[in-house]
Amino acid sequence: MTFDPETxxxxxxxxxxxxxxxxxxxxxxxxNHRGDYFHGLVAEIRQLLPILFGPAGRTVILSGSGTAGxxxxxxxxxxxxxxTLVLTNGNFGERTDEIxxxxxxxxxxxTAPWGQHIPIDAARAELxxxxxxxxxxxxxxxxxGLANDLSQLAPAVRKSxxxxxxxxxxxxAGIPVPVSDWGIDAVVAGSQKGLAAPAGLSLVHLSERAMKxxxxxxxxxxxxxxxxSLDKNDTPWTPAVPLFLALREALxxxxxxxxxxxxxxxxxxxxxxxxxxxxxxxxxFPDPRYASDTVTxxxxxxxxxxxxxxxxxxxxxxxxxxxxxxxxxxxxxxxGHMGIADWPDLLVTFAALERILGKAxxxxxxxxxxxxxxAQMP
Numbered sequence: 087m088t089f090d091p092e093t094x095x096x097x098x099x100x101x102x103x104x105x106x107x108x109x110x111x112x113x114x115x116x117x118n119h120r121g122d123y124f125h126g127l128v129a130e131i132r133q134l135l136p137i138l139f140g141p142a143g144r145t146v147i148l149s150g151s152g153t154a155g156x157x158x159x160x161x162x163x164x165x166x167x168x169x170t171l172v173l174t175n176g177n178f179g180e181r182t183d184e185i186x187x188x189x190x191x192x193x194x195x196x197t198a199p200w201g202q203h204i205p206i207d208a209a210r211a212e213l214x215x216x217x218x219x220x221x222x223x224x225x226x227x228x229x230x231g232l233a234n235d236l237s238q239l240a241p242a243v244r245k246s247x248x249x250x251x252x253x254x255x256x257x258x259a260g261i262p263v264p265v266s267d268w269g270i271d272a273v274v275a276g277s278q279k280g281l282a283a284p285a286g287l288s289l290v291h292l293s294e295r296a297m298k299x300x301x302x303x304x305x306x307x308x309x310x311x312x313x314x315s316l317d318k319n320d321t322p323w324t325p326a327v328p329l330f331l332a333l334r335e336a337l338x339x340x341x342x343x344x345x346x347x348x349x350x351x352x353x354x355x356x357x358x359x360x361x362x363x364x365x366x367x368x369x370x371f372p373d374p375r376y377a378s379d380t381v382t383x384x385x386x387x388x389x390x391x392x393x394x395x396x397x398x399x400x401x402x403x404x405x406x407x408x409x410x411x412x413x414x415x416x417x418x419x420x421x422g423h424m425g426i427a428d429w430p431d432l433l434v435t436f437a438a439l440e441r442i443l444g445k446a447x448x449x450x451x452x453x454x455x456x457x458x459x460x461a462q463m464p
Contacts, residue, residue: 089400095434098408099228099381100256101278101285102425104332108283111335112328119327120320127330128319134337137345138258138275139291142266146290146312147333149326152255152276154307155288157185159272160222161303162310163249163296164189168219171196171212171248173204173239177229177411182222182253189303194218200414201230201372201383206238213246220249225273226257229411231383231420232372233261240268249299255279255288259340260352260380260424271296277329280348280380282425283336286329339426353379355423355432358462362436365454366443371418380424383410385417387448392416395442403438432459 096103117124128147135145148154160182164170170190172183175198183195194212196205204223212218221243226233236252243250254273257263259280265273271293278285290309292300300310311322340348356379363370363384371383386395392409396419399405410418421435436455443449 089406090404093404095403095405095431097422097427097431097435098406099420099422100276100424102282102422103427103431104282104284105336105339105426107339108332108335111331112284114328114331117327119325124327124330125319127334128316128321131330131334131337132316132319134334134341135289135291137337137341138281138289139273140265143291143293144297144313144316146292146309146316147321147325147330148288148290148307148312149286149321149323149329150288150307151285152274152278152288153181153185155255155274155276155290156182156253157304158288158307158309159251159274159290160185161189161307162300163220163251163272164222165219165249166190166301168192169194169217170220170222171209171218173209173221173223173234174198175202175204175230175234176200176224176227176232178227178253178255179204179224182224186222201232203232203373203376204234204239209239210242213242213248216246218246218248220251222251222253224253225263226254226261226378226380228256228378228381228420229414230372231370231378231381232376233257233378233380235376236268240270244269249296256378256380256424259345259348261378262349265291271299277333277336280352280424281333281336281340283332284329286326287333351428352424354462354464355427355429356380356382358432358459359421359423361458361462362432362455365451365458366436366439367448367450371414380422382421382423383418384421386419387443390443390446390448392419394446395419398442399435399438403434403441405435405438407435429459429463
């Protein structure tokens, strides 16, 4: 079978499958991005964004992928003077460290092995020293399928007075992110993850404290410039207009489902995926206590590398899941179940996995994975 994007079961860790309503929204004829229609579009998006971030603070919409949002946040908020603390336990944590070091020469990085939780006790000890001005962390590390429990870190950050800067790209609209309760000063979302919009926009949500702390960083991604334009429902530079149209529709879809409904569905899908993995006799890669609700990372079984497993899913069953990154390439595969992913997607994917493992003589009990999924269905 040849891969067919029109009919594929699409469960990578992002970009995710897009609702037909969102796809249609992008087909609107060209708009004047300095005209009333676009300004009204931005105003409507602004009215919808509190569904995602809560009522406090303001959100900048950037034409650029999640990494652009991260660079904007770190360039504008990593202190020129004073120490910055970076916590990392995966590929995207390492990316954070790399970006932050472009804007500060006084960085302390605390690492945990990929698949293990960030080192909370070590972070508290650094914060107790009193000279940390910003803390940078990835909430949901899709590279290893792990969600860091920021509720353990937040009180210490608040007590220290440091700015709390969070990569929430694969967390928002996928797992709970209580921005105000945790005292998060800036958090980045990506359009292509839990929101189920196309890739190419990033959202940077800022607290009042963060807005006061902004300083010039990059030119195109200068958050202060974007905030000034936002007062007029505008953007300082030419925006990706079709993606703004798609974002509005994706937010309307989310509003109809409710954030609570999407989080609950994503959690049920994640629980079912983990149960199905266990039923197949396979092993999660991360510490199971912190397994992500948006992506399940699974160790490849011995003797079945990507060519025999993940590529077989694509070639023989038109099912897409994602491989590992960096040092984990060829060692794990990742099943994304965020955005508008739903039960039929899981059933097709795990039926295909059962078939592949069965052909290889590696299937413990035929039908066990599907039964585990059905047991979790509402």
